[in-house]
Amino acid sequence: MEIFGIPSALLGSQLLIGLINGSFYAILSLGLAIIFGLLNIINFAHGAQYMMGAFIAWLALTKFGINYWVALIATPIIVGAFGVFLERTMLRKLYKLDHLYGLLLTFGIALIIEGIFRDQFGISGQSYDVPELLAGGVSLGFMFLPIYRGWIIVAALTVCFGTWFMIEKTKLGAYLRAGTENPQMVQALGINVPLLITFTYGYGVALAAFAGVLAAPVFQVNPLMGSHLIIVVFAVVVIGGMGSIMGSIVTGLGLGLIEGLTKVFYPEASSVIVFVIMVIVLLVRPAGLFGRT
Amino acid sequence: MTHKKLLTVACAAAFVTLSAGVQAQYSGNVVKIGVLTDLSGTYSDLAGSGAVVATQMAIDDFIAKEKPAFKIEMVSSDHQNKADIAANKAREWFEREGVDTATELVTTSTALAVMKIAKEKDRIALINGAASTPITNEQCNDVSVHYTYDTYALSNGTAKAVTQQGGKTWFFLTADYAFGHALEKDATAVITANGGKVLGSVAHPFPGSDFSSFLLQAQASGAQVIGLANAGADTTNAIKQAAEFGITPKQSLAGLLMFITDIHSLGLKPTQGMYLTTGFYWDRNDETRAWSKRFFDKQKRMPTMVQAGQYSSIYHYLQAVKAAGTDDTGKVMAAMKKTPINDFFAKNGVIRADGRMVHDMYLVQVKKPADSKYPWDYYTIRQTIPADQAFQPLSQSRCPLVKK
Structure with missing residues (x-):
């Protein structure tokens, strides 16, 4: 059977791969959206923090023999702690200034981090093997699915919806949302808003590192792996609506699917399609698909 | 005494003139x-x-x-x-x-x-x-x-060897810029000249990171060989993901431009058995x-x-x-x-007149992990391609400086 001249098996497999890439977009744009929502900081260091996640997992395995599963938990905590340090020492001083200053600072931090890793490890990248438990693949009839790719979807969706639940349905989430709306009032009610902000930034950064560990067995672990991805992820956040939690998750997955289809029908456009959609969305709904005007 | 003095002065003068003359030959000395x-x-x-x-x-x-x-x-x-x-x-x-x-x-x-x-x-x-x-x-x-x-020597080495060894049908993953297209074009000429056939190609964005979509298209084409007309991280990611999706070893990969740093970065497991052309191998x-x-x-x-x-x-x-x-x-x-x-x-x-330095090139095969005895022991040299066959002959040159 063929759909638009493409065999349906090929189309099915491309949709699935689109969903896998969309999982990365979703988890990264979610972190960005949370940080922007509460801190009003456009975190340009997100790509570098994603790269740090992958690199620390690789270092842990090759230098200390720490396996994938431990790294999956420990790495986001380590990189998240680094985020907390950044927030406490630098970002904190910029909240009252224009967005642009936060963007410039985090962009500078990203360049420094990438420079350090490039200097230490070179540019060719390092290989991280798929953990034994998830090695191999299953035949789905229309394609051969590596088990690890299936795991990416499961892990990413679990973390994304877990985060959504925490923010939308729990008391901590309520404080966070209230802190975004009116920090002075929440502070007056006896809630430690600065601590909340620090925690939020650390959590957003930890999400990036989590995505980095997930990516390590799939892509070469390379100092520039984040900088290639981050621009697309920014477009995802803009399309979804800056700061919208559900918006970033749904848009991330959706754009992954659309990009996957573009790779079959017109591969040359696959790196541009996200930006074309961004332009259209901004013209029609300037606040993004899920944003509030 | 005067005679000797005269001689010294003359020598010194000659030396000064000479050295000034020599110095003037090198701009800025x-x-x-x-x-x-x-x-x-x-x-x-x-x-x-x-x-x-x-x-x-x-x-x-x-x-x-x-x-x-x-x-x-x-x-x-x-x-x-x-x-x-x-x-x-x-x-x-x-x-x-x-x-x-x-x-x-x-x-x-x-x-x-x-x-x-x-x-x-x-x-x-x-x-x-x-x-x-x-x-x-x-x-x-x-x-x-x-x-x-150059791209001619690379395709001439790798594409020719792989086609002659039975890899008759090809599908290209091509980096979508001048270099990728040049490489694909040069390789296609070599493949058809050696009785092979190119079934299709897909131009991927440069730089890319996820190649699974493109690899599945290559898989669907049924080609025996997937030619990688790209370089650096694009090539290494494509090789790694081909192994992940079970595409290799059923179909084989041919990296048209690979350096020893790429092999070092990927390790021998996913690259073993690959052919590549190089101008130099340390060992x-x-x-x-x-x-x-x-x-x-x-x-x-x-x-x-x-x-x-x-x-x-x-x-x-x-x-x-x-x-x-x-x-x-x-x-x-x-x-x-x-x-x-x-x-x-x-x-x-x-x-040569066109500026091309012609020298021997080497067709090498990446070793199996078990055959690699010491660090950076990665290649077996399969063939030395003599200088006069490795590069584009002057008779095919499109350079105006070449008099035919």
Whole structure:
């Protein structure tokens, strides 16, 4: 059977791969959206923090023999702690200034981090093997699915919806949302808003590192792996609506699917399609698909 | 006494005139080499700081061995793989800093840009990292040398060997820019000439990271061989993901441009059995091993063909300057073309009228992990492709400088 001249098996497999890439977009744009929502900081260091996640997992395995599963938990905590340090020492001083200053600072931090890793490890990248438990693949009839790719979807969706639940349905989430709306009032009610902000930034950064560990067995672990991805992820956040939690998750997955289809029908456009959609969305709904005007 | 005094004065006068005469032969009394390369981006491992180290080694060795009468200086700069940055830097070097030759020049666009400025300012461009054939064809000029390798030699080596060994049907994953398309075009010509067939190709964005979509299209084509007409991280990611999706070993991969740093980064497990073409392998003989170990001591990595070629080209250039007794572009170029190159990198290498340095190339196969006995023991040399067959023959040249 063929759909638009493409065999349906090929189309099915491309949709699935689109969903896998969309999982990365979703988890990264979610972190960005949370940080922007509460801190009003456009975190340009997100790509570098994603790269740090992958690199620390690789270092842990090759230098200390720490396996994938431990790294999956420990790495986001380590990189998240680094985020907390950044927030406490630098970002904190910029909240009252224009967005642009936060963007410039985090962009500078990203360049420094990438420079350090490039200097230490070179540019060719390092290989991280798929953990034994998830090695191999299953035949789905229309394609051969590596088990690890299936795991990416499961892990990413679990973390994304877990985060959504925490923010939308729990008391901590309520404080966070209230802190975004009116920090002075929440502070007056006896809630430690600065601590909340620090925690939020650390959590957003930890999400990036989590995505980095997930990516390590799939892509070469390379100092520039984040900088290639981050621009697309920014477009995802803009399309979804800056700061919208559900918006970033749904848009991330959706754009992954659309990009996957573009790779079959017109591969040359696959790196541009996200930006074309961004332009259209901004013209029609300037606040993004899920944003509030 | 007076006679002796007269003689001394005469000698001194003669010496002063002579040395002044000699000094006037070298602009600014110094031969200045500018290494313009990618020091921070995708190609910084295969060229980059390693190329700067190789250049310095060539200068040091030349001074120690040849004891030249002129001074030699080196400057280096990061062109970030951008033609405009490369062009501006080269112009500044040539106009204000008295640089005599701009060299390395990885990525075709930067090489072509600097070649034009070198021609305009009558200086030399020694190209090692860039690969595309237009450098010595449509865009050739008489102040440029393309030294290490090119896309013709790569496809001629790898695509020919793989097709002749039974890989008759091909599908290309092509990086969507000039270099990728040039590589695909050159390889397609070789494949069809050897009785093979290209079933299709897909142009992927550069740089890419996820190749699974493209690999599945290649898988669906049913081709025996998937040709990777890309380089650097694109190639390594594609190889890694092909193994992940179970595409290899059912279909085989042919990396049309791979460096030893790529193999080192991926490891032997996903790359074993692959064929590739290279202008240099460190473990080929005693001479290559001796030089490469010295390089390793400084850089902590074995040299790529670009870095080895960089050393060889600079040494050859300095010898030509010494032989010509001047750093005048025309005379040095004539001396470089007149003298064959004989060192650890090339035996009887010759620079042709189109600027192409022709030398033996090597078809190598990546070893199985079990066969690799020591660090960087990665290749088995399957075939030495003689210089006269490795590169595009002058009869097919599109360079206006070639008289037919």
